[in-house]
Amino acid sequence: MLNPYIPKLARIIKIAGQTPDVKLFTLEFADRKDRAEFSFTHGQFVMAGLLNFGEAAFEICSSAIKTKTFDLAVGRIGDLTEKLHQLKTKAVMTIRGPFGNGLAEKFYQNKELLLVGGGRGLIVMRSFILDYLAGALPAKKVNVFYGCLDEKNLLFKNEYKIWRKKFGLDICLNKPEKSWLGQRGVITVLFNDKQDFTDTVALIVGPPVMYKFVIEELQKRGLKDEDIFVSLERRMYCGIGVCQHCAIGPYYVCKDGPVFSWAQIKGIPGAI
């Protein structure tokens, strides 16, 4: 019987600073067989950890077609991530997964895909974006709405130039410096009446407070609940729908999510 709690070991091969408290780790499985077998769907997550410091859930933010290595963007926000931020390359992490349901291609095939990320919600969007840039995402078009606190917290800043060659990236900052020329306010300011969402599927990832307002904006513009997807965050331990920490109503965020359609979870108390 396969032991689902035994992790694979992966070596950090690159660490890139992103913002004052987010670092991008590029990892490679220590074992060749693990490297060859690894594959995931956009939106899936891994339980990543450090021996002596435990595990936590992290969404994979690199390409789903080039999986020899994979990226995790880690915000310094708790005990484990504090420790991860102190690591240098060649350090060994534990990885289990990928787990759960991401956003499968069939949901946005030949449609426009609108990625709405608030704060660290942009992290998981990067895996969609990289594969769209590589021509490997079956969406007709990709648009990204990104709401962030201020300029110094913008994630993947050095990649925007390449991104913008291929798709629209609309950014609004909540508390920008005076010099900021772009949009200001909360993420809903990025919606206007000129936008056409008739053939669009949306994925929303961000802090819980954001979901309700973004969903309303999308519904107003004719998106059906089946075409609005959200990715939920919860405390997780097992990753396989046993330990109960991530349960919402009849579902487990780790096993049935983290990506859910709004139609699936809108009636569940406390889901967002």
Add this chain to the structure above:
Amino acid sequence: MERVSDPKNVELSSELPLHSFKKILVPPQEALFNYENNKIFPAVNPPGQVIFGLTVVDLKAVTFLNQIFAKDPHFQNRLKKALIIGQSLMPKGKHQFFLEKFEEDVLEHLKFDVFLAAQKDKFLVYTGSEDGQRILDDFGHKDYEHIEYVGPIREAGLDSQMQKIRGKFYEDDKIWQDLGKICIECGKCTLICPCCFCFDIFDQPDLKAGAGKRCRAWTACFYTDFSEVAGREIEKKKPKFLRSTPERIRFWYEHKFVRCPDEISLPGCVGCGRCTKVCPVGIDIKENLQRILKGKLK
């Protein structure tokens, strides 16, 4: 549950022990694996144990856990090594419910090795596994009937009363508000429940540098850190998803009467009444299930 030191002291009783078998099959804390210098070693296998005298109520809980942990090598290893000896005397406490009289046809839906069905002046002996058969054969007791385990569920699927509870679960939301006012979130019900199994996973470093074990340990969905996530504190509180007592007590019932039936067609409750017995503020699961069954207040 106590260790048997002398078989002469054993007397079968219909009384349910306050503490169930749970800690033997699902220990309060166990190692998932050991590690040293970035190498991972399997956890040491537990020794075999005999669990003697389980009533049908507790055998139902063993069977339930066997479904929940069907793919969990740690639980399965413990269950395989344990010799489970059940008995037919039915508990008759005032807190218990879902009770039937003992009937032989329940046995094919229960996990056990040996089962003793009390008659007026003797026991009928059944076996439920090869281990059970082997032990009786080795002992020289040939007068037994073997019962093949056919799975936990009767052909009809989820029990009809459970189906009703599942169907009406979200009708009367006021019940959670009412219970939230009296529940003090001590978590005793979760610890005593033979079906409650939720757990945390954490690392326990060894004194030797670079060594330790990754463990899992019981927790309770009433504890404030159960649904906490990383993030900035808001009003000195960490962000969490089960924010109030009504939400937490609903979560507990939801697990037993919504998620478990949906997943494995069994409720996460065997009606033993232990939670009612230990609740310091008198929350009675039997009453609450009746209230859920009544549904929407008209």
